[in-house]
Amino acid sequence: MSIKFPPQSVDRVLIFDTTLRDGEQSPGASLNVDEKLTIARQLARLGVDIIEAGFPFASPGDFEAVQRIAETIGTESGPVICGLARTTRADIEAAAKALQPAFYRRIHTFIATSDIHLEYKLKKSRADVLAIAPEMVAYAKTFVEDVEFSPEDAGRSDPEFLYQVLEQVIAAGATTINIPDTVGYTTPNEFGGLIRGIKENVPNIDQAVISVHGHNDLGLAVANFLDAVKNGARQLECTINGIGERAGNAALEELVMALYVRRQYYNPFLGRSPQLEEPLTNIDTRQIYKTSRLVSNLTGMLIQPNKAIVGANAFAHESGIHQDGVLKNKRTYEIMDAQLIGLADNQIVLGKLSGRNAFATRLKELGFELTETELNKAFVRFKDLADKKKEITDWDLEAIAKDESQAVDVNGYQLEFVQVSCGDHAQPTATVTIRTPQGEELTDAAIGTGPVDAVYRAINRVVGLPNRLIEYSVQSVTAGIDAIGEVTIRLQEGDRIHSGHAANTDVIVASAQAYMNALNRLYRVLEQRSPQVESTIEATDTDVVELV
Ligand code: KIV
Ligand code: ZN
Numbered sequence: 341m342s343i344k345f346p347p348q349s350v351d352r353v354l355i356f357d358t359t360l361r362d363g364e365q366s367p368g369a370s371l372n373v374d375e376k377l378t379i380a381r382q383l384a385r386l387g388v389d390i391i392e393a394g395f396p397f398a399s400p401g402d403f404e405a406v407q408r409i410a411e412t413i414g415t416e417s418g419p420v421i422c423g424l425a426r427t428t429r430a431d432i433e434a435a436a437k438a439l440q441p442a443f444y445r446r447i448h449t450f451i452a453t454s455d456i457h458l459e460y461k462l463k464k465s466r467a468d469v470l471a472i473a474p475e476m477v478a479y480a481k482t483f484v485e486d487v488e489f490s491p492e493d494a495g496r497s498d499p500e501f502l503y504q505v506l507e508q509v510i511a512a513g514a515t516t517i518n519i520p521d522t523v524g525y526t527t528p529n530e531f532g533g534l535i536r537g538i539k540e541n542v543p544n545i546d547q548a549v550i551s552v553h554g555h556n557d558l559g560l561a562v563a564n565f566l567d568a569v570k571n572g573a574r575q576l577e578c579t580i581n582g583i584g585e586r587a588g589n590a591a592l593e594e595l596v597m598a599l600y601v602r603r604q605y606y607n608p609f610l611g612r613s614p615q616l617e618e619p620l621t622n623i624d625t626r627q628i629y630k631t632s633r634l635v636s637n638l639t640g641m642l643i644q645p646n647k648a649i650v651g652a653n654a655f656a657h658e659s660g661i662h663q664d665g666v667l668k669n670k671r672t673y674e675i676m677d678a679q680l681i682g683l684a685d686n687q688i689v690l691g692k693l694s695g696r697n698a699f700a701t702r703l704k705e706l707g708f709e710l711t712e713t714e715l716n717k718a719f720v721r722f723k724d725l726a727d728k729k730k731e732i733t734d735w736d737l738e739a740i741a742k743d744e745s746q747a748v749d750v751n752g753y754q755l756e757f758v759q760v761s762c763g764d765h766a767q768p769t770a771t772v773t774i775r776t777p778q779g780e781e782l783t784d785a786a787i788g789t790g791p792v793d794a795v796y797r798a799i800n801r802v803v804g805l806p807n808r809l810i811e812y813s814v815q816s817v818t819a820g821i822d823a824i825g826e827v828t829i830r831l832q833e834g835d836r837i838h839s840g841h842a843a844n845t846d847v848i849v850a851s852a853q854a855y856m857n858a859l860n861r862l863y864r865v866l867e868q869r870s871p872q873v874e875s876t877i878e879a880t881d882t883d884v885v886e887l888v
C-alpha cells in the first residue's frame with residue numbers, strides 16, 4: 341500500500357510539510373540526520389499529512405535522512421513520506437530507494453515550465469518538457485503509486501502551456517499536481533485565478549489533488565494559498581516558521597490557524613455547511629508552538645518577535661487600553677486563545693525531589709525519545725538545574741532534552757571546562773579546556789572585549805577552524821532570574837553558514853557550548869571535503885539552487 345489520499349477522498353485541506361526539504365535550503369539551516377529525525381517525529385505528532393523529508397539524490401546525507409525518516413516515521417499510522425526528484429531517472433531512482441521503507445511513500449518530481457527557466461536555465465523547448473514530464477512521471481509510477489508533479493515557476497508560466505503539461509502528467513499517473521509560485525511573484529487574486537483556470541481547463545483534473553507551493557518574496561505566500569483554497573487547492577506545501585529559500589515558504593502555523601480561526605468563512609469553499617465546527621486540517625494545533633521552537637532551535641533560525649502565531653509578542657498586550665479590554669473580556673483584542681497553539685501548556689511539572697522515572701516519563705510525554713546514554717546525561721543536567729531552580733517547567737525539560745539530542749557529536753571537539761573572569765574593573769579573560777577528536781586535552785586562554793568574546797577567542801585558539809561569527813543571540817526559556825538561557829549562534833566559513841544552539845542557566849556556558857556545537861558542524865563539513873566529495877557536493881548544490 342503506498343497511496344493514502346486518492347484524489348476523490350480529499351474532503352479537507354492536506355498539509356504537506358517541506359521544512360526538511362525547502363526549509364532546510366535556508367542559508368545556515370542545515371540539519372544533521374538526527375536533528376531531521378527529531379523534527380520529523382514532531383511533525384508527525386503535529387499531524388501533518390505528508391512530510392517532504394529531503395532530496396535524496398542531492399547528497400549522501402540527504403539520502404540517509406530520507407531513508408531513516410521513512411524507516412522510523414513512515415509507519416502505517418504515520419504520515420506519507422515524500423522525496424524530491426528532478427525529472428531524471430537517477431533522481432527518481434534515488435528517491436524510490438530512500439523511500440522504500442515507508443508504508444506510504446510519494447515521489448515528488450519537477451521540471452520548470454516558464455519560458456525564462458526553459459530558455460536560460462534548462463535550455464529546453466516546451467516540446468522537450470511535454471515529452472520529459474509525462475515520461476518521468478510514468479517512470480516514478482513504476483516505483484510508487486503516489487506521484488506528485490510540479491511545474492516549477494508555474495506562477496510565471498503560460499497558463500495554456502501549463503494546462504497541456506498537467507493534462508499529460510495526470511494521464512501518465514500523477515496523483516497530485518503541485519502549482520509552485522517559485523519566485524513569490526503572484527498576488528492572491530492572480531494565484532487563485534491560476535488554480536481556477538487549472539480546474540476549468542485541465543480535462544482530467546478530477547484525477548489529481550491540486551496542491552500549492554509558494555515563496556514569500558512579496559510577503560504574499562499565505563494570502564495566495566488561502567485564495568487557492570477558495571478556488572480548489574486541497575494540499576498546501578508549507579514550512580514551520582515559514583523558513584525556506586530567500587524570504588522563505590508559506591508558514592504552516594499561519595495557514596493552519598487562518599483556516600481554523602476563520603473556518604466558518606472557508607467551509608463553503610469546501611462544500612461544507614458554514615456553521616460546521618470541525619477543523620479544515622488534521623493538525624493538532626496544540627503542538628504548533630513546540631514545533632516552532634524545536635525548528636528554530638535546531639536550525640538556528642530565530643523567530644522575529646512580531647511573527648504571527650509563534651512570535652514572542654503574538655499574544656502579548658502592551659498598551660493599557662488593550663490590557664484593560666482583555667481583562668474585561670479576552671475577545672476584545674484576542675481572536676484566538678494562546679492555549680490553542682500550546683503556548684499556555686507551561687505547567688510546573690517536576691522539582692528537586694522528582695526521580696529518574698518521573699523525568700523519563702514526562703520527557704516521553706513531551707515526545708522526546710532519548711537513548712539510554714542521552715537520558716542519563718539529561719537526568720544529571722535536570723538534577724543540576726533543580727538544585728539551582730525550584731520549579732522546573734516543560735519548557736525547561738524541553739531545553740534540556742533538545743540540547744541533549746543536539747549535543748551528539750561525541751567524536752568531535754568536546755568542551756571539558758570553561759571559566760571566565762570579568763567585571764567593570766577587569767579585562768574579560770577566559771580559560772578553556774577542550775578534548776580534540778583525537779582525544780588530546782588542550783587548555784588555552786584569551787582576553788576579549790567581553791566574557792563571550794574572550795571564551796570564543798580561547799576556543800578558537802584551541803580548535804583553529806577558520807570562521808566568522810555572524811549572529812549571536814540569547815533568550816530565556818522561562819521567566820524569572822533563575823531561567824535557563826538559550827544561546828543560538830551562526831558562523832560563516834566561505835559561503836556556508838553553520839548554526840549552534842545550547843541551553844544552560846549560565847549563559848556563558850551556554851554560549852561556549854553553542855559555539856562548540858557550530859564548530860563541530862563546520863569540522864564535519866571540512867573533514868568530508870576531500871576533493872572528490874567536494875566536487876560532487878558543489879555540482880549538486882548548484883543544481884539544487886538553480887533548479888528549486
Ligand atoms: O519553489 C519551487 O518551485 C520548489 C519546487 C521543487 C516545488 O520548491
Ligand atoms: Zn520551493
